[in-house]
Structures are given as C-alpha cells and as structure tokens.
Amino acid sequence: MNEGEDKIGQRRAVDKHFTLLCIDDESVNLKVLASIFRDHYKVVACKSAQHGFDIALNILPDLILLDVLMPEQDGFELIQRLKLNKKIRHIPVIFITGLQSTEDEEKGLSLGACDYIQKPFNYGIVRARVNTHLEIIRQRKLLERFAHFDSLTELPNRRKWEKDIQEQWLFAIESKQSLAIGIADVDCFKLYNDTYGHQMGDIVLRKIANALRRVLFDYHGDIYRCGGEEFYFYLPLCETTCIKTILTQCIEHVGQLNIEHSSSKACSKVSVSIGAAEVLPTHNTKIETVIKTADDKLYQVKNSTRNAVAIEKIA
Numbered sequence: 608m609n610e611g612e613d614k615i616g617q618r619r620a621v622d623k624h625f626t627l628l629c630i631d632d633e634s635v636n637l638k639v640l641a642s643i644f645r646d647h648y649k650v651v652a653c654k655s656a657q658h659g660f661d662i663a664l665n666i667l668p669d670l671i672l673l674d675v676l677m678p679e680q681d682g683f684e685l686i687q688r689l690k691l692n693k694k695i696r697h698i699p700v701i702f703i704t705g706l707q708s709t710e711d712e713e714k715g716l717s718l719g720a721c722d723y724i725q726k727p728f729n730y731g732i733v734r735a736r737v738n739t740h741l742e743i744i745r746q747r748k749l750l751e752r753f754a755h756f757d758s759l760t761e762l763p764n765r766r767k768w769e770k771d772i773q774e775q776w777l778f779a780i781e782s783k784q785s786l787a788i789g790i791a792d793v794d795c796f797k798l799y800n801d802t803y804g805h806q807m808g809d810i811v812l813r814k815i816a817n818a819l820r821r822v823l824f825d826y827h828g829d830i831y832r833c834g835g836e837e838f839y840f841y842l843p844l845c846e847t848t849c850i851k852t853i854l855t856q857c858i859e860h861v862g863q864l865n866i867e868h869s870s871s872k873a874c875s876k877v878s879v880s881i882g883a884a885e886v887l888p889t890h891n892t893k894i895e896t897v898i899k900t901a902d903d904k905l906y907q908v909k910n911s912t913r914n915a916v917a918i919e920k921i922a
C-alpha cells in the first residue's frame with residue numbers, strides 16, 4: 608500500500624462517524640444506496656417524506672439523499688419543510704431522482720439542495736459526489752470548532768457563549784424555567800503567574816476549567832471561557848435545585864485540586880470567586896441585566912474574602 612492509499616484508508620476509518628439518511632419510497636433504490644455507502648458511513652433508510660422528516664429531527668444526519676417522486680409528500684415539499692426547521696435546516700440535501708428536466712433540476716437546487724443526481728446513476732459518480740459534500744461538511748465542522756472553542760482549556764469560548772445563552776434564555780422563557788447565570792474568576796491570578804510563571808498558570812486554568820465543568824455538567828449547566836481567567840456559566844434551575852449548594856461545590860472542587868498559591872490573598876491554595884444571578888426569564892427581562900447583576904456579585908466577593916460565592920435572586 609502506498610502512502611496515498613494509506614491516508615485514504617485512515618480517512619475512511621474516521622468517515623464511519625458520518626450518517627447518511629436516504630429517503631426513497633422504492634426499497635430497491637434504498638438497497639442500492641445502502642450497498643454503495645454502508646462500508647464507509649452509517650446509513651439510515653426510510654420510505655416516506657414524513658418519516659424522513661421525523662428521523663432527520665431525531666438523529667441529525669450529516670447528509671440527506673432524497674428522492675423527489677414519492678406518494679403523499681414529495682421530495683420538493685420535504686426539503687422546504689427541512690429548510691424551515693432551525694434544528695435541521697443546515698443539513699445538506701442531495702436529490703437523487705428520475706426527474707430529468709433542467710426545470711426540475713433548477714427547482715431542486717433553488718429550493719436549497721446542494722446537488723442533483725439523475726437516475727439511473729453511475730455508482731462511482733454518486734460515491735464521488737457524496738464524498739465531496741462530506742469533505743465540505745468535515746471542514747465546516749472543523750472551522751466551527753476553531754471558531755467556538757478555546758484551545759487552552761477546550762471549553763467553548765465567548766462567541767459560543769453569546770450564541771448559546773440566547774438559546775437557553777428563549778428556552779427558559781418558553782418552558783417557564785428559572786435560570787442562573789454566573790461568572791467564576793480565578794483569585795489573585797496575576798500573583799500566581801508572577802510567582803510560578805505563565806506556563807504553570809496555563810496548567811492551572813486548564814485544571815480549573817475541568818473542575819468547574821464537571822460540577823456544572825452534573826446539573827445540566829455549561830461553562831465558557833469568556834476572558835483570560837474568567838468563566839461564564841448558566842445553570843437551568845428546578846424547584847429542588849439549590850444554586851448555593853452547587854456553586855459551593857464548584858469552589859470546593861477547585862480547592863480539592865490542592866494547587867499551592869503562596870502569594871494569594873485569599874488562601875494558600877488556588878481558589879475562585881463566583882458571582883451569580885438567579886432569574887425566571889420573561890420577554891421583559893434582559894440577559895445583560897442578569898449578567899451585570901452576576902458581575903456585581905462577583906465584585907462583592909472580590910472585595911471581601913474571595914474564594915466564595917455571592918448570589919442575587921432577581922424578582
């Protein structure tokens with residue numbers, strides 16, 4: 608095997624992560640598509656547009672191969688439904704159809720399909736076209752990762768925070784669920800860097816990020832690195848959730864890392880301070896107000912003992 612073939616082999620092994628959803632009312636067509644792709648990708652097949660829509664929502668495939676002529680709802684109608692749904696409209700659709708007029712091809716592409724393949728098709732050409740689109744998807748995912756994640760801590764970054772918190776906020780309004788928004792900030796971190804060096808400081812940031820993430824994940828929250836040594840987080844709350852207990856756990860987990868910080872004004876180990884605000888979001892409350900309240904609470908902790916939590920409930 609030469610070097611090029613070896614690389615292709617390695618790439619294919621990774622390709623198994625991709626899922627193709629094939630929607631066609633003819634079983635024989637589904638079998639053909641499965642036989643072309645199943646060795647390299649996960650293939651999910653279904654025989655109607657409605658079922659296909661439900662499956663797409665459920666499994667979020669990477670690519671959809673869609674027939675046009677189907678009873679009840681055709682492929683042109685289905686793609687319009689897919690493109691109206693926020694959760695799945697980004698999924699590329701390739702039409703694979705017996706319709707051969709240029710008008711139909713133009714219609715399919717103008718409805719948002721990324722490709723249009725006419726039946727009967729050549730297996731090699733279908734495989735090559737699907738591979739090209741999956742390569743584009745792979746690169747898009749990579750770019751999204753670079754754009755949304757912090758390389759030091761591997762936490763999502765501020766850009767992702769701004770996107771996610773809007774979604775969490777709207778979800779909390781719709782589901783009438785309370786939300787806590789908070790900021791955790793490493794104590795006396797300048798002094799830590801000055802004493803132990805920047806590289807050690809980087810290691811500490813990674814450890815703290817992991818410790819905080821572990822606690823918040825357990826309660827369905829998430830945390831983001833939004834500044835140098837500043838982490839923003841949200842936490843969905845239910846009646847039984849005690850926000851104070853959870854955030855105290857965060858402080859304790861950081862303490863249990865047991866990282867010496869001899870020059871800290873807070874304690875002899877590395878510690879964090881946390882400010883948070885608890886709110887039942889409505890269309891009349893603003894996220895900025897809640898973040899400002901959390902920031903004020905953090906400032907309060909920083910001006911007293913540090914290594915502690917302050918929370919305000921917004922009425």
Ligand SMILES: Nc1nc2c(ncn2[C@@H]2O[C@H](COP(=O)(O)OP(=O)(O)OP(=O)(O)O)[C@@H](O)[C@H]2O)c(=O)[nH]1
Nearest residue numbers: 793794795796797798800805806808809835836909
């Ligand atoms: N090692 C390291 N240090 C960082 C990074 N980002 C920011 N910092 C440092 O974090 C320090 C933050 O200092 P300050 O804002 O003065 O806050 P502090 O020293 O933590 O003091 P308090 O917040 O009042 O407890 C600065 O010295 C930054 O250089 C990073 O990625 N790695």
